[in-house]
Amino acid sequence: MAAAETRTGTQLRNGAASLRGLVRPIPLLLAGAVVFLALGSTFSTIFAQQTVAGLAQGAVYSSLALALVLIYRATEVINFAQGEMAMATTYVAYQLILWGLPYWGAFFVTLAVAFVFGTVVQLALIRPVQHKSVIAIVIITVGLFILIDGLVAWKWGADIKFMPSPFGQTVYHVGGVPVAQEDLGTLLVVVISVVLLWGLFRFTKLGLGMRAAALRPDAARLVGVRVDRMLAVGWGLAAVLGAVAGLMAEPAAFVLQPSFMQPILLYAFSAAVLGGLESPIGAVVGGLALGVFLNLVGQYVPFVTSEIRLPFAFLVLLVVLLIKPSGLFGRARVRRV
Amino acid sequence: MRVHAFRLGTIAVVAAVIALLPFGLSNYHVGLFAQVAVFFIAVLGLNILTGYSGQISIGHGAFMAIGGYTTAVMSRDHDTNLVLTMLMAFVVCFAFGLVVGLPALRLSGVYLALVTFALAVSVPQIPLKFSKFLGGSNGVQSARTVSNLWLYGVGWTAAAILFVLAWLLLRGRLGRALRSIRDSEVAAVSSGVELPVYKTFAFGISAAYAGVAGSLFVLATNGFAQPNEFGILLSLELLIGAAVAGLGSLWGVLAGAAFVALLPTISKDVPVVGSQHGQDVVFGLLVILVMLLLPTGFAGLLGRALRGRSP
Numbered sequence: 001m002a003a004a005e006t007r008t009g010t011q012l013r014n015g016a017a018s019l020r021g022l023v024r025p026i027p028l029l030l031a032g033a034v035v036f037l038a039l040g041s042t043f044s045t046i047f048a049q050q051t052v053a054g055l056a057q058g059a060v061y062s063s064l065a066l067a068l069v070l071i072y073r074a075t076e077v078i079n080f081a082q083g084e085m086a087m088a089t090t091y092v093a094y095q096l097i098l099w100g101l102p103y104w105g106a107f108f109v110t111l112a113v114a115f116v117f118g119t120v121v122q123l124a125l126i127r128p129v130q131h132k133s134v135i136a137i138v139i140i141t142v143g144l145f146i147l148i149d150g151l152v153a154w155k156w157g158a159d160i161k162f163m164p165s166p167f168g169q170t171v172y173h174v175g176g177v178p179v180a181q182e183d184l185g186t187l188l189v190v191v192i193s194v195v196l197l198w199g200l201f202r203f204t205k206l207g208l209g210m211r212a213a214a215l216r217p218d219a220a221r222l223v224g225v226r227v228d229r230m231l232a233v234g235w236g237l238a239a240v241l242g243a244v245a246g247l248m249a250e251p252a253a254f255v256l257q258p259s260f261m262q263p264i265l266l267y268a269f270s271a272a273v274l275g276g277l278e279s280p281i282g283a284v285v286g287g288l289a290l291g292v293f294l295n296l297v298g299q300y301v302p303f304v305t306s307e308i309r310l311p312f313a314f315l316v317l318l319v320v321l322l323i324k325p326s327g328l329f330g331r332a333r334v335r336r337v
Numbered sequence: 338m339r340v341h342a343f344r345l346g347t348i349a350v351v352a353a354v355i356a357l358l359p360f361g362l363s364n365y366h367v368g369l370f371a372q373v374a375v376f377f378i379a380v381l382g383l384n385i386l387t388g389y390s391g392q393i394s395i396g397h398g399a400f401m402a403i404g405g406y407t408t409a410v411m412s413r414d415h416d417t418n419l420v421l422t423m424l425m426a427f428v429v430c431f432a433f434g435l436v437v438g439l440p441a442l443r444l445s446g447v448y449l450a451l452v453t454f455a456l457a458v459s460v461p462q463i464p465l466k467f468s469k470f471l472g473g474s475n476g477v478q479s480a481r482t483v484s485n486l487w488l489y490g491v492g493w494t495a496a497a498i499l500f501v502l503a504w505l506l507l508r509g510r511l512g513r514a515l516r517s518i519r520d521s522e523v524a525a526v527s528s529g530v531e532l533p534v535y536k537t538f539a540f541g542i543s544a545a546y547a548g549v550a551g552s553l554f555v556l557a558t559n560g561f562a563q564p565n566e567f568g569i570l571l572s573l574e575l576l577i578g579a580a581v582a583g584l585g586s587l588w589g590v591l592a593g594a595a596f597v598a599l600l601p602t603i604s605k606d607v608p609v610v611g612s613q614h615g616q617d618v619v620f621g622l623l624v625i626l627v628m629l630l631l632p633t634g635f636a637g638l639l640g641r642a643l644r645g646r647s648p
Contacts (some may be wrong), residue, residue, distance in 0.1 A: 078447055129628065136633075138580075142577060143621045143623075146624065147625065150618035150620075270451075305466070307465040310458055310462060314452075325443050325444050
C-alpha cells in the first residue's frame, strides 16, 4: 500500500466530523439496540434467554474478530489461518488435559503455547514477504490454513473428540430467566481477556511500542521502537486471543473436531468487518451484535433456517457495508495519490 | 521483438503438447489433465479481475457453482446440448458478475475481498434451502455424461478460445484502462477512464470465465452438481492458482492451474503421504514454500528469465 493517510486530510476529516458530530448515528443506534434488548427481555423470557445465549456466542466471535483486527492493524492483511491456529491450540489443551493437567492449568499453558506459535508464524512465514507482496501474505495464510488442518487431522484424527467444559451445567435463574453458567463463564473469560489486552495496549510501554509500530512503522523505527519485534508480539497476542476463542467455543459447540472453528471464523470475519476492520471496539461490538442478532432472528423469523443462517448474516453485512463502506466504527481513509 | 517471437514459439509448443498429449496417456490421466483445463479457465478469469483491475475476489467458486448448476439444470430439464449450456453458463455468470460488481464499486480492498468471500460461503447454501429446484445436498444430475476425452478436447478448446479472447481484450484499450485503475483509481478517473463501467465489466467477464469452468467442472464429476463440491476450498484453490501464476500476467496461468489441479492428486501417490490429511499437509507446505520463494508467482519468474534472455 503506497498511499498513506495524510495528516492534513485527517484533520480536515476530523473537522467535518466534529461539525456533524452533534448528531452521532452509531452510538445512537447502539443505545437504541440496547434499550430494545432490555425492554424485550423484560417482556419475554424466551427473548431474554436468546439474548444471553447470543451474547455468549457473540463473545466468542468478538474474541476471534479482535485477533483478526490486531493482525490487520499490524500487517494489513486478513489472516485466514486465524481460526485454524485457534483450533490447533485447542487440541493442545485437549492433549494437556488428557495428560492429567487440571482445566485451568491447561488453559494457561495453552495460551503460552499460542503466543509462541503466533510469534513463530510471523517470524518464519510472514516477515520474509512482509513488504514484497500483500497477496503473497494472504496466500501464505491460506496455505497455513490447509497445512494446520492436515497436521491436526493427522495427529489427532478427524473424528469427534470430547473435552470437559470448564463451567458446570448449573443454570441460574435471574428474575425467572434461566441463564446457563456456561454462557456467563464464556462472557466473563472473554471480557477479562479483552480488558487485559486493552490495558496492555493503553498503559504499558510495550503496548505503546506496538501501537506505534502498527500506525507509523517508519517513524516508530526512528525513535527506537523495534518494529519487527513488535509485529511478532502482535501476532503472538492475536494467537492468544484466538486460543481463548477456541477454548470458549469448544464447550459451546460440544465437540472438538478439526473443522470446528471454520464457521466461527466466518462469523468473526463478519463481526470484524461490521465493526470496521481497524477498530478493536468495533470488533467487540460487532461480534456481540452479530451473536445476539442471529439468535433472535433464528428464534423469531421462520424463513431463516439453519441452512441460510450464514448467508443471511452476510446479507445484513452487505447492507451495512453499502451504507457505510468502512464498517460501523471504521474511518474512511484519505489517500494521497 | 525477440521476446515476442520467443513467446509465440512457446505458445505454439505448449499448444502442440496439449493437442498431442491425449494420444500418449491413459484414460485416467486424460481426465486428470482435463481438470487442468478447468482450472486454467477459472484462474484466467480470476487473473483478469484481480491481476488487471486490482479487485481481489475470494469468491470465484461461487460463480463456478452458478455455471455448474446452469449446465446441470438445463441438461436435466431440457436435455440441452452440453456445449450450448457452457455458453449459457458464460452469459448467466456474466450477468451475475455484473450484479456483484455493482456493490463492489462502493467497496475496495479487504472489504471487497470479504464480501466475495461471503459469496463463496453463501452460494453453496442456496441449493440446500431451495431443494425442490436445485436438488438439495444430493445435487442435480445432468441428463448426459461425457467421456474423459470429450472433456479434454472441449475443455482445452474452450481454454484456448478464452485465452485468445482475454489476450485480445487486455492488450488494447480495456487492458490499459484496467491497469490504470489498478495502479491508481484517482489518476485513472482524471485521465477519463470511466471507472464504474470498466470495473463492473471486469467483474462480469471474470465471472463468466469462472462460469464456463464451473460448467466443465460439473461435467468432470459425472455431470453431478453438488453443493459440497463448490465449498470455500474451491475458491481458495482458485486464489492460490492465481497467486502461483502471478497476477497481472496471462503467461503464468498454465503453471498456476497445473499446480492446484495436479498437486493434490500427485501427492496422493507418494507412499508416506498416503491419506487425505497427508495430502493437505503437502499441499499447504508447498503453497507456503512457493509463495516464500516466488512472491510474484511464476509470471515473475518467467519475466525475469525473459529479461535475462534479451535485455
